[in-house]
Amino acid sequence: MSANGAGVAGEDWVPSELERERRAYRRGRAVRSAGISAASTLVLVGVVVALVVTSPGWPRVRETFLDPDKAVEAFPAVVEGLWLNIRVMLVCGVVIALLGLTLAVMRTVRGPVAFPLRLFATAYVDLFRGLPLLLVIFVLGFGAPALRLSGLPSSALFWGACALVLSYSAYVAEVFRAGIESVHPSQRAAARSLGLSYGQTMRHVVLPQAVRRVVPPLMNDLVSLQKDSGLIAVLGVIDAIRAAQIETATDFNFTPYVVAGALFVCLTIPMARFTDHVARRQGFHGAGGML
Amino acid sequence: MSAPLLQLEGVRKSFGDTEVLRGLDLTVREGQVVVLIGASGSGKSTLLRCVNLLEVVDDGRITLEGEDVTDPRVDADAVRARMGVVFQAYNLFPHLTVLENTTLAPVRVHKVPKAEARERAMAMLERVGLAEKASARPDDLSGGQQQRVAIARALVNQPRLMLLDEVTSALDPELVGEVLDLLRELKDEGMTMVLNTHEIGFARQVADTVCFLHGGVVHEEGPPEQVLGDPREERTRRFLSRVHA
Numbered sequence: 001m002s003a004n005g006a007g008v009a010g011e012d013w014v015p016s017e018l019e020r021e022r023r024a025y026r027r028g029r030a031v032r033s034a035g036i037s038a039a040s041t042l043v044l045v046g047v048v049v050a051l052v053v054t055s056p057g058w059p060r061v062r063e064t065f066l067d068p069d070k071a072v073e074a075f076p077a078v079v080e081g082l083w084l085n086i087r088v089m090l091v092c093g094v095v096i097a098l099l100g101l102t103l104a105v106m107r108t109v110r111g112p113v114a115f116p117l118r119l120f121a122t123a124y125v126d127l128f129r130g131l132p133l134l135l136v137i138f139v140l141g142f143g144a145p146a147l148r149l150s151g152l153p154s155s156a157l158f159w160g161a162c163a164l165v166l167s168y169s170a171y172v173a174e175v176f177r178a179g180i181e182s183v184h185p186s187q188r189a190a191a192r193s194l195g196l197s198y199g200q201t202m203r204h205v206v207l208p209q210a211v212r213r214v215v216p217p218l219m220n221d222l223v224s225l226q227k228d229s230g231l232i233a234v235l236g237v238i239d240a241i242r243a244a245q246i247e248t249a250t251d252f253n254f255t256p257y258v259v260a261g262a263l264f265v266c267l268t269i270p271m272a273r274f275t276d277h278v279a280r281r282q283g284f285h286g287a288g289g290m291l
Numbered sequence: 292m293s294a295p296l297l298q299l300e301g302v303r304k305s306f307g308d309t310e311v312l313r314g315l316d317l318t319v320r321e322g323q324v325v326v327l328i329g330a331s332g333s334g335k336s337t338l339l340r341c342v343n344l345l346e347v348v349d350d351g352r353i354t355l356e357g358e359d360v361t362d363p364r365v366d367a368d369a370v371r372a373r374m375g376v377v378f379q380a381y382n383l384f385p386h387l388t389v390l391e392n393t394t395l396a397p398v399r400v401h402k403v404p405k406a407e408a409r410e411r412a413m414a415m416l417e418r419v420g421l422a423e424k425a426s427a428r429p430d431d432l433s434g435g436q437q438q439r440v441a442i443a444r445a446l447v448n449q450p451r452l453m454l455l456d457e458v459t460s461a462l463d464p465e466l467v468g469e470v471l472d473l474l475r476e477l478k479d480e481g482m483t484m485v486l487n488t489h490e491i492g493f494a495r496q497v498a499d500t501v502c503f504l505h506g507g508v509v510h511e512e513g514p515p516e517q518v519l520g521d522p523r524e525e526r527t528r529r530f531l532s533r534v535h536a
Binding site for chain 1: 313349350352361363
């Protein structure tokens, strides 16, 4: 509040008749839209459920995919597998972020001396972005332990995680690079004009802005990683999907898969909300605020 | 005296705890040029944003050509289509050429056939002296040229009212002239304009009415020679002495 004392003191202001009428109208509209959205959602869900439930094969499908007893029976094993997925995701997530950032910085370093760095980073990204993840998992998971390298673990879990790191780092590096290149050149100019070196400019001016800008797409990659951590099941590691498969194999009841799927979704939703929250805190307002 | 084209009655707007407009009244008649002056934060830009419905007022009424545009039932896009706005930082679309910037609204909003829109846009660019830059991108133009394109972009829609928000503040002194000359021509053609500016000399030349904003209201209002030359209010005098210093 301004201290100059001019104008009317704000505390005395009560909304006019006109403003009260406008607010009532807006409230009415808000209630109406909420009502419409609730009704349309209910109708849509109702129609879909009715269609599925009245279909001729429904009793059979319910038995094989939605058997409550089987779900309860499979739950502990699937959850135990899921815990492995979570650990893989957390560890790999950190390593991927570091490796990706390093690669991105390597790709943006200037000067002729740094050419090998740029070449290596570019080749790495080209290679691992091009290779299907499943292929990398197979090659590393079955090939690397066969080398019998001393000092390195030979477990399928370790090499599966390595494959995830190698593949995802290539994607994440490109996200970071896009962020670095989106920082306006005037920022570099300002930093260099203060006498900061190239490295200092990167570290104190460019990267902080770049990283903040790419947090939403990075979270997207994290959610994706969480699901792809299930792919290492092909190496025989018992994660949630593999555990579900084992449960299924005893009686051809597919309910454990549904349990695993539901658990993955339950993990992803909080992460998606968290991503939205982070993005909002940075001033992204969906489709540009009120406009 | 012609009918009021734009009327603000008791307009209030706060941002959080900061009350920017506190029951502001203002009348703009057809063909009138109203210049808003006042210190930074006095609400000049907020006023223009409220008129263009970029901000929702907290209270009060804004009437354009007799229609209450603050009524939530009003289609804000249709109201905005009747006004032209020019921003301090030009706000041209960098991914479009000068011509495309100028034809975007005529084609998409006013549904003018493409060929005609192009013709009208070219005529308007000719008028602001930038026809030869039609296929350039905004980034390749100087600030003064960009601002003239922004004015052409607004004018091509044949607005009833032009709102100009500090249109020369971001320009080098030698580029200010070309924009001010253009605005002076517009005034001579009878365009109704509300603009805020720090160029007191320019305000003196173009304004029919000068409004000094202070404390969220129009503190003093009158013809430029009176408000700028011999202000009645102490606050106005103090503001002007600081600006002239």
